[in-house]
Structures are given as structure tokens and as C-alpha cells.
Amino acid sequence: MRESPHLGATVTPLAGAGQRLAVVGQPPAADGPDAGRARDAKPEAGLERTLLYVARTPDPLLCAYLKSRGWEVATARTVHEASRLVKPEAAYAGIVDLTGFAPREFAGLETILRLQQVGWIALTDDSRLTDAEVRRLIRHYCFDYVHVPVAHATLDYLVGHAFGMVSLCDLDTPAAAGSPDEDEMVGTCEAMQQLFRTIRKVANTDATVFISGESGTGKELTALAIHERSARRKATFVPINCGAIPHHLLQSELFGYERGAFTGANQRKIGRVESANGGTLFLDEIGDLPMESQASLLRFLQEGKIERLGGHEQIPVDVRIISATHVDLEAAMRDGRFRADLFHRLCVLRVDEPPLRARGKDIEILAHHVLHKFKQDSARRIRGFTPDAIEALYNYNWPGNVRELINRVRRAIVMAESKLISAEDLDLAHFTAQQTVTLAQAREAAERRAIEAALLRHRHRLTEAAADLGISRVTLYRLMGTHGLRDEKTFFGGEAENQAELPPDAHD
Numbered sequence: 037m038r039e040s041p042h043l044g045a046t047v048t049p050l051a052g053a054g055q056r057l058a059v060v061g062q063p064p065a066a067d068g069p070d071a072g073r074a075r076d077a078k079p080e081a082g083l084e085r086t087l088l089y090v091a092r093t094p095d096p097l098l099c100a101y102l103k104s105r106g107w108e109v110a111t112a113r114t115v116h117e118a119s120r121l122v123k124p125e126a127a128y129a130g131i132v133d134l135t136g137f138a139p140r141e142f143a144g145l146e147t148i149l150r151l152q153q154v155g156w157i158a159l160t161d162d163s164r165l166t167d168a169e170v171r172r173l174i175r176h177y178c179f180d181y182v183h184v185p186v187a188h189a190t191l192d193y194l195v196g197h198a199f200g201m202v203s204l205c206d207l208d209t210p211a212a213a214g215s216p217d218e219d220e221m222v223g224t225c226e227a228m229q230q231l232f233r234t235i236r237k238v239a240n241t242d243a244t245v246f247i248s249g250e251s252g253t254g255k256e257l258t259a260l261a262i263h264e265r266s267a268r269r270k271a272t273f274v275p276i277n278c279g280a281i282p283h284h285l286l287q288s289e290l291f292g293y294e295r296g297a298f299t300g301a302n303q304r305k306i307g308r309v310e311s312a313n314g315g316t317l318f319l320d321e322i323g324d325l326p327m328e329s330q331a332s333l334l335r336f337l338q339e340g341k342i343e344r345l346g347g348h349e350q351i352p353v354d355v356r357i358i359s360a361t362h363v364d365l366e367a368a369m370r371d372g373r374f375r376a377d378l379f380h381r382l383c384v385l386r387v388d389e390p391p392l393r394a395r396g397k398d399i400e401i402l403a404h405h406v407l408h409k410f411k412q413d414s415a416r417r418i419r420g421f422t423p424d425a426i427e428a429l430y431n432y433n434w435p436g437n438v439r440e441l442i443n444r445v446r447r448a449i450v451m452a453e454s455k456l457i458s459a460e461d462l463d464l465a466h467f468t469a470q471q472t473v474t475l476a477q478a479r480e481a482a483e484r485r486a487i488e489a490a491l492l493r494h495r496h497r498l499t500e501a502a503a504d505l506g507i508s509r510v511t512l513y514r515l516m517g518t519h520g521l522r523d524e525k526t527f528f529g530g531e532a533e534n535q536a537e538l539p540p541d542a543h544d
């Protein structure tokens with residue numbers, strides 16, 4: 037299901053930009069591929085469409101055209117003028133014409149590009165794009181960019197999307213102040229738009245889907261989105277984490293058992309496969325499936341029938357299977373730990389989750405989304421992030437992806453001592469550009485990141501994380517204490533052994 041990524045140097049339509057893919061409680065896609073587009077381009081009822089146009093020499097024809105399209109246009113020739121025009125808590129579309137500004141003015145421009153309530157479209161030319169700083173500004177802060185000259189209608193279309201997006205994310209408008217959907221998927225970057233398109237396509241079929249992606253990227257959310265948009269949405273979505281269930285129990289958990297099948301089997305138990313009949317079975321961490329269960333699953337995929345443990349009856353079951361893993365299944369197949377024939381059955385369609393660090397402005401949008409969702413956890417009225425915090429969000433590598441971002445922002449909401457969350461509240465002070473970092477600090481940060489990443493990769497299974505890091509479990513436990521990571525399982529979603537609270541193994 038891979039398609040070529042967004043490489044457009046000129047205008048590429050932002051299909052569905054500004055859209056959140058509501059996963060729960062939303063009717064399935066009765067829409068065509070362009071439905072999000074058309075909706076987003078229109079102003080929301082009662083919302084004034086304000087546009088900030090920043091250019092050394094603003095184009096009067098463009099201003100007139102945008103006004104004729106219903107935009108309230110405010111023009112600024114300097115950064116100072118622009119920052120005076122922006123009212124807090126209002127949403128704006130923004131056009132920034134980078135062709136008229138000198139490189140020494142970029143630092144100033146960055147302060148306005150950072151304003152989270154403005155959805156920017158950059159105007160540029162080929163020569164500007166050779167400047168790495170210009171490319172960085174566009175990547176970090178803009179929804180899209182276009183080469184000049186550009187058709188006015190195209191710009192109207194793009195700013196419509198950008199405005200739609202920031203209006204959704206504007207934290208303090210009454211429209212956004214209601215309780216947000218529990219399980220919505222937020223994403224505006226091309227990689228996420230691609231993912232949303234893929235979800236819609238695969239939802240229309242009954243073929244098996246294999247979702248691959250780093251830990252915390254949203255694999256389960258994607259599986260649920262596929263189910264919710266499929267013909268099976270009225271039946272159940274049954275998730276099972278193959279890595280969290282002891283191997284000897286997995287077979288009966290998946291396929292169930294008959295009364296008397298083994299000592300203690302006092303009554304019949306229906307397995308997860310059977311309970312998903314008519315719906316979708318989500319096999320998470322499929323790489324952890326033991327060989328015995330791999331064989332049974334393969335048989336089920338071939339025959340569409342299961343046999344409960346201790347039973348003799350072949351029971352037909354109609355389920356759609358979605359599986360996921362954050363480990364390298366190709367390597368597992370090479371090592372003989374995973375059956376290639378099963379993998380090919382499971383992976384008729386493949387979905388790849390982009391890591392958070394590759395999602396550009398979505399990092400900031402997600403941070404605001406999480407803040408909005410959980411800000412009531414703080415007694416203070418937290419209003420946003422400091423510029424340092426935003427800088428750090430972009431500079432950090434996010435090994436734990438969206439889950440880590442959620443946990444860092446939630447922790448920051450509780451820790452923040454002012455109305456704005458700082459890089460320090462996010463525990464990302466080392467990732468601000470302004471900060472001078474000593475070698476010792478850099479080493480410490482790198483060590484902490486490596487430990488965090490290993491713990492994340494292995495869901496707090498200390499023995500495996502320590503092996504990955506090439507240290508003993510005792511050393512890992514000590515270092516977790518040094519870096520204040522012993523309680524992190526609550527923040528980073530450790531779920532398996534949760535040994536972080538336990539004293540280290542005496543035999544280690």
C-alpha cells in the first residue's frame with residue numbers, strides 16, 4: 037500500500053489537510069477521496085476568515101482577490117508589524133512571502149512563524165530553496181509552500197486548508213473547548229494524509245492488513261480506524277497483545293477451550309478469534325506469537341475454521357485479521373522465529389506508520405491537542421507552550437513517538453509553574469537551540485535517551501533492554517535511578533513485566 041511521498045516543489049493539493057480522522061463515533065467514509073478537501077476549504081459557520089499576509093512588497097492584486105473570496109486580510113511588511121496584528125486566541129491563515137526577506141531577517145521571521153494560531157503557506161522561489169535555513173523554516177512551520185508566481189485561486193485554496201487546520205486546533209475558541217473525541221487521529225503532514233488515504237482504501241476490503249511502525253506511533257489506533265470504516269464496524273473489534281500473554285496461555289486465549297480440556301477447565305471458554313466473529317481481530321505484537329500459535333493461526337487463515345482446545349468440532353469463524361508489530365519481522369523470519377508462510381498470509385496489505393520525528397508541524401499540533409485534552413489536570417489555566425518548548429519539541433527525536441509526546445505533555449501540565457509549558461517542564465531543556473550544552477550534559481542526555489529508547493522498545497522488560505544496551509540488568513536499574521526513570525513506566529506505558537519497581541535480580 038505504499039505510495040510515493042510528497043515531493044512536490046510546487047503546489048500539491050493538501051488532500052484532507054486540517055482533518056482529524058475521527059475513529060470512534062463517526063460514521064464511515066460515505067465520502068469520496070476529496071470530501072475532506074471541499075469541507076476544509078469552506079469557512080466554518082460564524083468563524084471570521086482572517087488572513088495575515090507578510091511580505092516586503094505585498095501584492096495589491098492578491099490582497100484584492102483574497103478579500104473578494106471572503107478573507108479579512110491584514111498586511112504586514114515587517115515582523116514587528118505582523119506580531120502587532122495577531123490577536124491572541126484568534127485563528128489566522130498566513131501567507132509569508134520569503135522572497136523579499138534577507139537571510140539575516142529569518143530569525144525575526146521565525147518568531148512569527150512559530151505562532152501556533154497561524155497556519156502558514158510560504159511563497160518562495162528556486163534560489164531561496166537552496167538555503168537550508170529557508171527549507172528548515174518551511175518544514176517546521178508551514179503547511180505548504182508554493183513557487184512564485186502562483187495563481188491566486190491556488191493560494192486561496194491552500195490558505196483555506198491552513199485556516200481550517202488552525203481553527204480546529206485553536207485551543208481557546210468556544211468551538212474547541214468541548215470535550216474532544218477520545219480516539220481521534222490527528223495528522224496534517226503528507227505522511228499522515230497518506231496514512232489516512234491508505235486507511236480508507238484498506239477499510240474497503242476484507243484482506244489481512246499488517247501494520248508496521250515504531251513503538252507508540254499509533255498502530256492500534258490505525259487498526260481501530262480501519263475497523264470503524266469497514267463493513268464490519270457494527271461487529272466487535274477484538275484486540276489481543278500477543279506479547280503480554282504468557283506463551284502457555286496464548287493458545288487457549290486465542291482459540292478457547294472445552295470444559296474438561298485440562299485440569300481447571302471447569303467450563304467452556306470462547307477464544308478471542310471466535311469472539312471476534314463478524315468483526316475484526318487485532319493481533320498486536322504478532323512477532324511475539326509462539327511457534328505453536330503461529331501454526332494454529334496459519335491453519336485458521338487457510339481454512340477459516342477453528343478448533344477449541346479439547347474439542348473436536350471445526351467451527352467456522354468469519355473475522356478480518358489486522359496484525360502489528362514494532363519489531364523487525366523480516367529479521368525474525370530470517371532467524372527462523374517467525375514463519376514466512378504465515379507472514380505472507382498476514383501481510384496482504386501493508387500499512388507503515390510514520391515515526392513522530394518525521395511528521396513536521398504535526399508534532400506541535402499534537403502537543404496542543406494533548407494539552408487541550410488534559411489541561412484540566414492542572415489547577416492553573418495553562419495556555420500553551422513557550423518558544424523554547426516548541427523548539428525542543430522539534431529538536432527532540434521522539435523514540436517513543438506519540439505515546440511519549442502524550443506522556444511528556446501530561447506530565448508537563450502537572451509540573452508547569454506558569455501558564456506556559458516550558459522545555460524544562462517537558463524535560464527537554466537540553467533540546468533548545470539557545471541552551472549551551474556542556475559535553476557532560478550532552479553525554480548524560482544521550483545516555484538517558486538511549487535508556488529510555490531501550491526501555492520503550494522492550495516495554496520495560498529490563499533484562500532485554502539491558503541486553504540491547506550492552507550492560508547488566510543491575511547497571512541498568514542503577515542508571516534508571518540516576519536518570520529518574522524508575523517511575524517512567526507510568527509515563528511511558530510499560531506494560532509487560534513492569535520490573536522497574538522491583539529490586540534488580542540478585543543473580544544478574
Ligand SMILES: Nc1ncnc2c1ncn2[C@@H]1O[C@H](COP(=O)(O)OP(=O)(O)OP(=O)(O)O)[C@@H](O)[C@H]1O
Binds near residue numbers: 257
Ligand atoms: N495520530 C494520532 N493522533 C492522536 N493520538 C494518537 C495518534 N497516534 C497515536 N495516538 C495516541 O498515542 C498513543 C499510542 O498509540 P497506539 O497505542 O495506537 O500506538 P502503537 O503503535 O500501537 O504503540 P505500541 O507499539 O507501543 O503498541 C495512544 O494513546 C493513541 O491514542
Ligand SMILES: [Mg+2]
Binds near residue numbers: 255256320
Ligand atoms: Mg500497540
